Amino acid sequence: MMLKPVWIYLENGVFLEAKSFGFEGSKTGEIVFNTSMSGYQEIMSDPSYAGQFIVFTMPEIGIVGCNDNDMESKAVHASGMFVRSLNEMPSNFRSTEDLPTFLKKNQSMGICDIDTRYLTKMIRDGGPKMMIASTEVSDVATLKSMLEASPRIEDVNYIEKVSTPKSYLHVEGVWNAEAQTYNKTPHRIGKKILAVDLGIKRNILNELCEAGLDVEVIAHDFSAEDVIARYKKGEIQGLFLSNGPGDPLILKNEAAQVRQLIEAKVPMFGICLGHQLLSIAHGYPTYKLKFGQHGGNHPVKNTKNNVVEITTQNHNYNVPDTICKIARITHVNLFDNTIEGLEYNDAPIFSVQHHPEASSGPQESRYIFKEFANRL
Known part of the structure; x- marks a missing residue:
């Protein structure tokens, strides 16, 4: 699978480039981290994460794939997920599709090949931040303008x-x-x-x-x-x-x-x-x-x-x-x-x-x- 570049801009001025899987385009949301060692599908399909990007501290994500029985709701409402290393080929008898396919179907972004420890420590020290991720726009000034024009998570009735x-x-x-x-x-x-x-x-x-x-x-x-x-x-x-x-x-x-x-x-x-x-x-x-x-x-x-x-x-x-x-x-x-x-x-x-x-x-x-x- 060919991974496309994705550009990320956070409201504190941090600008990053990584690889994307799943939904392609531009999405805004609040970045938070999750320290769970398993259950990424249940976490992604939890409606409580609507409007958020989730940084998974577990470095390897994707190996168990996805299936309908592990959905916590009918769809994924999270804006996207950050993972250190993506496992594209699931190895689980219950899996019916891989993680990139699952995210694309649910219009949620996947971001990998990025230092999730750095992101976690930044959130720990400075709190959650609004951010934008895009597979289409790489210009920092444009991303900043797009983010500033978007509603903050506390202003939306999810x-x-x-x-x-x-x-x-x-x-x-x-x-x-x-x-x-x-x-x-x-x-x-x-x-x-x-x-x-x-x-x-x-x-x-x-x-x-x-x-x-x-x-x-x-x-x-x-x-x-x-x-x-x-x-x-x-x-x-x-x-x-x-x-x-x-x-x-x-x-x-x-x-x-x-x-x-x-x-x-x-x-x-x-x-x-x-x-x-x-x-x-x-x-x-x-x-x-x-x-x-x-x-x-x-x-x-x-x-x-x-x-x-x-x-x-x-x-x-x-x-x-x-x-x-x-x-x-x-x-x-x-x-x-x-x-x-x-x-x-x-x-x-x-x-x-x-x-x-x-x-x-x-x-x-x-x-x-x-x-x-x-x-x-």
Whole structure:
């Protein structure tokens, strides 16, 4: 495969040249790094990465190929990926296509033959940066002008792009490695929830079903009045707020709807963006971390039992420490002591910042899904 040159310009003035694979053209986005050792397809198809370029610190990427079963959503919303060394020829019995083909089909850029350690350290020291990558334009001044004319990630409501347009029932459970398929008949416990799609991952839905819940997925622009009416009629027992991309402070309408659910005492559980949205709806705005948490090896302490869980993280924003005025901290990130979990006082609401289903990644926090089911 002949790799074409690609030119990269970052808002801090750094200009780089590398090789491209996948989508050809020009794309802008925010550059972040991910320290996971595996699961690049699951990471790329996680809607939480919409509008971002992901620098993979694992140097060899592509060897396991790609397949439909490992998709976390219907498409790739990430702008692109940086890898040190691309493996073009997959070696995995489950692979149905190579990584360049997968990216081209999903209109996402691939950039290789570049020093990913340099990029990671730059982001670590200076924070995430807006950038542009192009296989068509090599002039620095032109790239700079194109980047400056593009919207910043915090100005775009990516939820409107990644959320489902209409509601649907999700019935699959977790992956059965022996049968090489997802569990089609998970045990049911007679409790139904609504799952708000803010950029929801497939395996989060699978875990909710595996916990015994009937799951109806609804769009981001849901009506709180309709949800409250269904809850009072006994049609549903609770609501789940999913992960998702972008700056949570831009979600004014969603926060207003969640605020009504809080007032109506509807039981809720939130993950990642859902965790942040609950904080905002309670009157505690989120803030942006220096370089975010992206990886599958983050230690989190469960303050209830003092057990350390290794978790998967994917977020640039966090809830403020002042929220302890109205909630109890249940989980703490041991890398930076930021809040990873909350239980709200006098309300049937709890949330976590990390991804308990950990696809890809460790599964030490999967118990949280059954905990939600048992609380309803």
